Amino acid sequence: MEDFKFLFKVVLVGNAGVGKTCLVRRFTQGLFPPGQGATIGVDFMIKTVEVENEKVKLQIWDTAGQERFRSITQSYYRSAHALILVYDISCQPTFDCLPDWLREIEEYASSKVLRILVGNKIDREDREIPTVVGEDFAARHNMYFLETSAKEAENVEKLFMKIAEDLMQQARSKDLPRYDSITTNISGRTSSISDSNCCSKLT
Amino acid sequence: MFTGCCGCCSALRPRYKRLVDNIFPVNPQDGLVKSNMEKLTFYSLSSPEKLDRIGEYLFQKAARDIYRKRYGFVIIAMEAMDQLLVACHAQTLNLFVESFLKMIQKLLESTEPQLQILATQSFVRFANIEEDTPSYHRRYDFFVSKFSAMCHSNENGEARDKIRLAGIRGLQAVVRKTVSDDLVENIWESVHMDKIVPSLLYNMQESTFYMKETSNIEIAPEDQVDPPILAETCMRELVGRASFGHIRAVLKPVLRHFDLHKLWVPNQFAIHIFRIIMFSIQAQYSYTVVETLMAHLDENSKSSPTIRTSIADVLSKIIAIAAGESVGPSVLEIINSLLSHLRDSVRHGLSQTEEKQYQEALINALGEFANHLPDYQKIEIMMFIMSKIPFPLVDNNTADNLLQSILLKSLLKVGTKYQTIHLNNTFPISFLEPLLRMSLAPDSDMRLLVQKILHTLIDRHGNLEKLSKPTVNMGALKLTLEKSSRPDLIFINKHGVIIYDALYTSLQINTNTVENVEAIYTTIALLCVELASAETVIDIMQLIFGIQSLSLNSTDMSNAQKFHLQAIVAALLILIPTVVTIKPLLDYAKEIIRARKSEAPHLLPDLLEQYPSKAEMANKLPHLLIDKIAVCEYLNSSGLDSSRLLQMSPYGAGKLGVTGAGTHRHSWVEAGARGSIVELPGTQEVDSVSSSPGVQRKLPEEELTFESMKRVLTEPPEARKEAEAEKREQLSHTFRTATFSELVHRTQPKHDLLQNKLSEIFKSLSTSEMHQSPSERNKKSSIPVYEQNFPELFLY
Ligand SMILES: Nc1nc2c(ncn2[C@@H]2O[C@H](COP(=O)(O)OP(=O)(O)O)[C@@H](O)[C@H]2O)c(=O)[nH]1
Numbered sequence: 001m002e003d004f005k006f007l008f009k010v011v012l013v014g015n016a017g018v019g020k021t022c023l024v025r026r027f028t029q030g031l032f033p034p035g036q037g038a039t040i041g042v043d044f045m046i047k048t049v050e051v052e053n054e055k056v057k058l059q060i061w062d063t064a065g066q067e068r069f070r071s072i073t074q075s076y077y078r079s080a081h082a083l084i085l086v087y088d089i090s091c092q093p094t095f096d097c098l099p100d101w102l103r104e105i106e107e108y109a110s111s112k113v114l115r116i117l118v119g120n121k122i123d124r125e126d127r128e129i130p131t132v133v134g135e136d137f138a139a140r141h142n143m144y145f146l147e148t149s150a151k152e153a154e155n156v157e158k159l160f161m162k163i164a165e166d167l168m169q170q171a172r173s174k175d176l177p178r179y180d181s182i183t184t185n186i187s188g189r190t191s192s193i194s195d196s197n198c199c200s201k202l203t
Numbered sequence: 204m205f206t207g208c209c210g211c212c213s214a215l216r217p218r219y220k221r222l223v224d225n226i227f228p229v230n231p232q233d234g235l236v237k238s239n240m241e242k243l244t245f246y247s248l249s250s251p252e253k254l255d256r257i258g259e260y261l262f263q264k265a266a267r268d269i270y271r272k273r274y275g276f277v278i279i280a281m282e283a284m285d286q287l288l289v290a291c292h293a294q295t296l297n298l299f300v301e302s303f304l305k306m307i308q309k310l311l312e313s314t315e316p317q318l319q320i321l322a323t324q325s326f327v328r329f330a331n332i333e334e335d336t337p338s339y340h341r342r343y344d345f346f347v348s349k350f351s352a353m354c355h356s357n358e359n360g361e362a363r364d365k366i367r368l369a370g371i372r373g374l375q376a377v378v379r380k381t382v383s384d385d386l387v388e389n390i391w392e393s394v395h396m397d398k399i400v401p402s403l404l405y406n407m408q409e410s411t412f413y414m415k416e417t418s419n420i421e422i423a424p425e426d427q428v429d430p431p432i433l434a435e436t437c438m439r440e441l442v443g444r445a446s447f448g449h450i451r452a453v454l455k456p457v458l459r460h461f462d463l464h465k466l467w468v469p470n471q472f473a474i475h476i477f478r479i480i481m482f483s484i485q486a487q488y489s490y491t492v493v494e495t496l497m498a499h500l501d502e503n504s505k506s507s508p509t510i511r512t513s514i515a516d517v518l519s520k521i522i523a524i525a526a527g528e529s530v531g532p533s534v535l536e537i538i539n540s541l542l543s544h545l546r547d548s549v550r551h552g553l554s555q556t557e558e559k560q561y562q563e564a565l566i567n568a569l570g571e572f573a574n575h576l577p578d579y580q581k582i583e584i585m586m587f588i589m590s591k592i593p594f595p596l597v598d599n600n601t602a603d604n605l606l607q608s609i610l611l612k613s614l615l616k617v618g619t620k621y622q623t624i625h626l627n628n629t630f631p632i633s634f635l636e637p638l639l640r641m642s643l644a645p646d647s648d649m650r651l652l653v654q655k656i657l658h659t660l661i662d663r664h665g666n667l668e669k670l671s672k673p674t675v676n677m678g679a680l681k682l683t684l685e686k687s688s689r690p691d692l693i694f695i696n697k698h699g700v701i702i703y704d705a706l707y708t709s710l711q712i713n714t715n716t717v718e719n720v721e722a723i724y725t726t727i728a729l730l731c732v733e734l735a736s737a738e739t740v741i742d743i744m745q746l747i748f749g750i751q752s753l754s755l756n757s758t759d760m761s762n763a764q765k766f767h768l769q770a771i772v773a774a775l776l777i778l779i780p781t782v783v784t785i786k787p788l789l790d791y792a793k794e795i796i797r798a799r800k801s802e803a804p805h806l807l808p809d810l811l812e813q814y815p816s817k818a819e820m821a822n823k824l825p826h827l828l829i830d831k832i833a834v835c836e837y838l839n840s841s842g843l844d845s846s847r848l849l850q851m852s853p854y855g856a857g858k859l860g861v862t863g864a865g866t867h868r869h870s871w872v873e874a875g876a877r878g879s880i881v882e883l884p885g886t887q888e889v890d891s892v893s894s895s896p897g898v899q900r901k902l903p904e905e906e907l908t909f910e911s912m913k914r915v916l917t918e919p920p921e922a923r924k925e926a927e928a929e930k931r932e933q934l935s936h937t938f939r940t941a942t943f944s945e946l947v948h949r950t951q952p953k954h955d956l957l958q959n960k961l962s963e964i965f966k967s968l969s970t971s972e973m974h975q976s977p978s979e980r981n982k983k984s985s986i987p988v989y990e991q992n993f994p995e996l997f998l999y
Pocket residue numbers: 014015016017018019020021022023033035036037038039065120121122123124148149150151152
């Protein structure tokens with residue numbers, strides 16, 4: 001059950017209402033939640049996936065988009081291995097805020113953090129941000145780019161799997177920032193990536 | 204042993220696994236099988252080396268059960284682990300703890316509120332256990348992150364508060380577990396504090412009880428604790444444990460939280476929190492909180508005045524708590540910082556109302572702070588503030604003018620918190636002298652402030668209210684009197700001349716309002732009351748005659764202003780024999796007042812803005828004036844030596860002298876040397892100009908000869924007026940610019956640590972801010988130590 005080999009921390013950020021919580025719920029619980037309240041502070045979900053026959057545990061931190069919660073949410077950027085920056089393709093202002101979010105990420109996250117730009121809600125008819133515009137922005141800022149729909153479960157699995165694969169790649173090449181975690185190498189088989197260079201203490 | 208099939212297969216399994224399996228009932232609702240749990244515990248105690256495997260096995264089982272949503276079994280597994288944790292000896296626990304914590308993490312990762320709460324309870328239990336061997340590699344990052352997230356739970360219904368409570372308890376446990384042990388995780392790292400502090404604040408701000416400050420906070424029974432109360436407890440504990448190096452780690456997220464949640468305006472919550480911080484923090488660090496808050500004010504220099512006012516207000520609410528603990532340098536740093544904020548505010552926002560409120564808030568903070576310092580430090584602070592007042596004093600709406608007023612207001616604020624015991628301690632010459640100089644400022648509001656400062660510092664017996672307005676109705680006053688002490692008399696003997704002289708001179712200023720005159724009256728009256736003695740009686744009588752002459756002879760005062768002078772003369776005349784029993788003088792005063800009442804009430808208080816046009820000038824009513832010869836007689840008959848009154852008057856501006864040119868009867872420079880007024884040289888009357896240092900007698904009319912008298916009488920009044928104005932101009936210039944080096948030599952202040960620090964801070968400021976001319980700089984090298992301590996006082 002608990003024999004995961006890698007533990008990755010993923011943090012979602014972006015304006016309130018772009019669908020961060022829905023993306024997480026879709027991925028971890030396979031559902032599109034009807035009418036839930038806005039996230040307060042931070043929320044937490046877990047999902048274990050398999051990459052190249054290895055178990056990878058994703059610790060997903062979903063943050064509140066509102067300004068007032070920045071004091072708490074920013075403190076979660078710091079230990080993230082991957083940051084998913086989400087905007088709503090049917091809402092220009094959520095796209096316009098991206099530079100502000102990048103500035104925050106720049107300030108609070110590790111420089112090595114994997115950054116993914118996600119344009120959500122592609123099921124909607126009233127698109128305001130063409131795909132190329134999003135792609136362009138991502139390319140300019142050295143980010144991965146993906147368009148999703150939490151509602152239609154489109155690209156959601158792919159998004160997180162891609163992250164897991166990529167982080168695993170990095171972990172194998174030991175190019176990942178180290179964040180200590182409680183899940184240390186007790187069994188020698190489960191190990192957080194943070195301990196990848198001091199593992200196998202006992203078997 | 205009866206072993207069935209089941210026994211057969213279990214025989215293949217290690218004993219510890221069998222023992223673990225046996226603690227689980229068939230139906231989870233039956234709960235932990237107690238007798239088997241005892242067996243497992245006994246086994247663990249006798250074979251401690253197996254403990255880590257037992258832990259791992261229990262964890263594996265629970266993980267599977269969580270996955271299958273068989274929560275009943277999960278709960279049982281957790282309970283078993285709890286029991287083992289408590290039962291086993293500390294030295295064997297180390298490895299078991301790892302499984303134990305993995306178990307807790309596993310439960311916390313589930314989306315089931317029940318499991319999260321259960322896990323937290325186990326974590327709290329764990330945190331209370333003392334471990335012998337520190338686990339260097341153990342990290343609490345996940346727990347801090349998860350508990351903080353739980354503090355923000357938005358679950359529906361009752362679960363919300365339960366999860367929040369669990370989150371807070373969890374954080375409390377992490378803190379307890381980690382602070383006591385330096386070797387484990389440093390909980391004070393900002394990565395943790397930035398989660399813990401906002402989570403606690405977020406819960407506290409949902410409380411409403413801080414809104415109703417007065418109501419008693421009842422101590423809620425344990426099971427009724429709500430998140431705000433628990434969060435507050437946790438906050439107090441956290442702050443209380445913070446050592447010097449950690450305080451900022453706690454305060455930074457607090458300030459950030461207030462900024463982002465816009466909790467400065469209104470600021471009840473901020474005040475509430477900062478009080479909690481001040482009362483929980485180890486006392487010796489409390490001034491760090493003040494410093495940090497002031498630094499935050501700096502960072503908000505671009506924010507709206509409303510926000511700054513609110514922050515300054517918070518500061519004023521907590522600063523007193525820090526004052527008791529502040530020593531030497533930190534006191535002045537705080538004062539200095541407050542003054543710089545005032546100065547910046549004056550520079551940047553000249554006159555908006557909101558900016559003014561901000562300044563008020565800062566001044567209040569200053570006053571609150573000073574209020575809680577020992578008195579000797581208050582004097583230092585007053586001198587320090589004084590040293591910050593830019594010169595020359597100006598009367599316009601420039602930044603300098605505003606800054607001068609604001610600093611005087613600050614001075615007044617601090618002054619009101621000071622309790623004078625001996626005047627000589629309150630008024631070291633280095634403080635008294637610039638204060639008197641400022642009492643002659645061109646701006647009448649500023650002059651008023653200075654008088655108010657004098658009032659609060661002179662009044663020791665609560666007579667200020669009673670003497671705030673001139674009155675001749677002495678009986679109603681019920682003054683509190685006490686015989687003046689020797690140190691006081693020495694003080695007034697030494698410095699009386701410059702004090703009376705300044706008071707007299709300020710009465711001459713023709714921009715005085717009613718308030719100004721009343722305030723000067725109050726100062727004289729307070730001196731009279733506080734220094735009641737034969738000497739003082741003569742001094743003040745002398746002053747009274749000076750004022751009477753001024754009222755009769757001044758050429759540039761309005762009639763109303765002259766009446767004001769007459770009114771305070773009457774009020775003072777009756778005050779003297781009330782304070783020092785001189786029966787004949789009292790009768791005389793009463794007689795004059797009775798006569799004025801019937802014939803010329805405008806020569807009595809109250810002071811009016813305007814008088815009826817038919818109000819007769821005092822010099823047309825000689826019988827209503829105070830007669831010097833008569834007064835001397837009454838004084839003599841009461842055993843007082845009045846010869847000084849007859850000999851000369853130090854106050855003569857506007858009054859024609861009787862004899863020839865006078866020498867300097869006294870000067871500010873001589874004042875310090877004077878032992879007794881009677882010893883003073885000269886029998887001539889001189890005017891006040893000559894009693895000021897450095898003013899040469901240039902005006903022809905001052906050569907008081909018969910010729911000059913004739914000239915005065917024949918000269919057109921305008922010419923004379925002009926000359927008088929010029930003279931006054933020169934006078935006030937002199938007051939601003941006189942050198943006091945001789946004075947200074949005689950009255951060098953003691954140099955304690957505080958003062959050195961003061962001058963150090965001050966120097967760093969003055970070099971960067973003052974624009975000195977080279978000559979001034981050269982001058983510096985040759986000036987006495989005292990001046991170097993307060994250079995600003997000497998920059999003209
Ligand atoms: N049409 C559509 N609506 C979505 C999608 N994802 C989220 N929403 C809606 O957007 C709103 C905000 O979603 P939420 O996940 O709470 O946003 P968050 O504030 O970023 O966490 C909700 O009303 C969701 O139903 C999507 O993919 N398509």
